[in-house]
Amino acid sequence: MRRILPSWFGPLAAVVLVVALVIPRPSRAELAASLTQLAQAGPQPAGQAELAAAWQEVSEAPIDQLPQVLAAMHDATPVGENWLRTAADAIAERQLADAGTLPAALLEEVVSDQSQPPRGRRVAYEWLLRVDDQADDRLLPTMLNDPSLDLRYDAVAALVASAEAANDETTKKSLYSEALAASRNVVQIQQIADALGELGESVDLxxxxxxxxxxxxxxxFDNTDLAGFAAEYPPERSLKLDGPVAGKAGPVAWQEFTTTDKLGVVNLNEAIGNEKLVVAYALATLRPSEDRRVEFRLGSKNAVKIWINGRELAAYEVYHSGEDVDQYVVSADLAADRPNTVLVKVCQNAKSQPWEQDWQFQMRVTDHLGGAVDVAVE
Amino acid sequence: MWPLNNKPLGAIAVLSCAGVMAASAAAVATDWLGFRNDGRSVAAAGELPTTWNVETGENVAWQVDLPGRGVSSPVVVDGRVIVTSSSGPKRDRLHITAYDANTGDCLWNRQLWATGRTLVHPTSAVAANTPVSDGELIFAFFSSNDLVALDLDGNVKWIRGLIENYPLAGNDVGMSSSPVVAGDVVVVQSESHAESFVAAYRKADGAAVWQIDRPHAPTWCSPIAITSSVDGRDVQAVVIQAGDGYSVRRADDGTEIWSQGIPCATTPSAVFADYLYLPANGLQAVSYDSAAGEVKSEWSESRLQPGSASPVIHEGRAYVINGGGVLTCSTVGSGKIDWRLRLGGSFWATPVIAGDRLVAINQNGKAYLVAIGDSKDPPAGKLVGECEFGEQVLASPAVVDGGLFVRSYERLWKLQAAAP
Incomplete structure (x- = not known):
């Protein structure tokens, strides 16, 4: 047989093989243990050294184990997701530097599998784009209703770009409307609604x-010395709607109020009165079409508490530190066979600064992705 | 773009302040380790370019697009430029990126998701806090109260989501206070309308060493590391500044060494250079007599009123940019203003001093080079050059080995005089 390899190749190959076999590489079971450790990482400092060791082990895993790393985000804590994400980045970064490319098919398999953790899929998508600049054109049209809100955001953005580029008004309206139905991002929704508005299509945001x-x-009610936040006024004890109760400066009674604000802002300065150091309560009665879990998404510049069916779910004693739609999110189960009460307490401070004048809140009821749910307000 | 006087820079500035905490043994003079480096914003060595043009590339060693937005400053550690950014529709993707200081090549990028609040003013970013390093580890902190430690190769050592302990902590403008390394701990100051705290975490493993609840009032200034005398022995300490005063606390256990209830500014930060200089009713210099347990007022100048940028103290002179964009110099203790120079615009970035030049960059990205020191030609206070970046710049620059590292919201430049 004719030699086609140099004489030194055999010994070198043997050395390489031995080195490859000798260098410890974590078994799948060992990797799984480290992944579990990272996924369960809490905010407390205990075990940080062990977590760092686990991170080092995971970050040195071969690229073919990247899906296992991303899948570990299934039940990860928020801090755990960050341990896993940074390790996944290290794996992909090293592979790209060493091999000049990444296994695109492997990454796309993760991206396309909606049973995988949304954030893990997002990581795979970002790395896929590094080696396949056609991936977004190919994948985003399939992601308009994706459970990963980050992927869905990009899919909607791509559709909006198509709408902007369309030549005829009918196509624009159709594409914008499709994008509007799919979007779950508040800013994106408003931008699409504005675009439709310019085309003569009004949107009830x-x-x-x-x-x-x-x-x-x-x-x-009274909030002198900001004590009203903790004070238990009559609406917290009973939701009887008949008859006045004692307020800050005299008897007060429930009154009906419907906001016309496009984002549902309830302006208490207008509805109750422009006053300092006061408390107001807002009550809504909801009935879903079926028993279901919903999210209450609240925004306010004022200190707020929220009760669902008499149970206090959350309290945020923060005055005038910004307001955002979906600023506070809490979950609760609603029953279809009875009215469900939502009570919101909104506290105003002394308004000592010019930017502290607003006394208001907004609240929406959604599914876990931020889509409106079928709930009647009685 | 206008040419600058092509005068070589003068003597190398030497950090001579005995009170400034020495960096760890791993850090070298060619590093820029945190916000304003050691808090003084004075370069250790090297000459800066006297002119540059980011459009033609003149004296631009390299420039890179960053993976997100930020107003945090670059730091330079062992040949790596570390920059933080935030991105995504909800501003919750946090990036820590390392670039080769010589080439601008990306060495590594680590991305996390914010676990805390990401609501910030449009002029700011979740990546508002400048990371800090001890020369071996990098500690990156974000407005969302996420704190992460990495080694210089991007290996994660620990991650803390501080919002878990302080769920209401959040500053609607953007919590921009930068962490500081003092002794064996990294100290963060997070103060807002709701929960506020100062806390120290062990560098090695992120364990909380001490934490103090603070008044519910927002601040944006950063703690600084100093040494202070306790029972005749120097100890590592941190200065915590807020609207209701300042305190100096031991780094190892958080015990207060001394404090004063004088109202301080809440955006520009204190400086230590022979005295502790506080932006309080202008600029005040104080010292502490540990034997007597007394704070002594050394000097104050009400005409030196810092705007958003922090003051710089160098070789016995104070340099302050006020809210109107006027740069003022005063010799410490003299009771007189040496000179004033109207630069124009508003300044968030703290100026840097390298040799006999001060570089100040306004929010619109216009850089001013100003002569300082004792030279007669050009005289101190003379504007010797202006350059445009063409983008808004809020981050304080870093200077290492004659390279000026400037960061806009989404871009990073290294400016360096081309080899002759």
């Missing part, structure tokens, strides 16, 4: 996004 517009309001 409050309806689309599930804002509660019809409320019963009562107040003001």
């Amino acid at each position: 409050a309806e689309l996004m599930g804002f509660v517009r019809q409320w019963r309001l009562i107040g003001p």
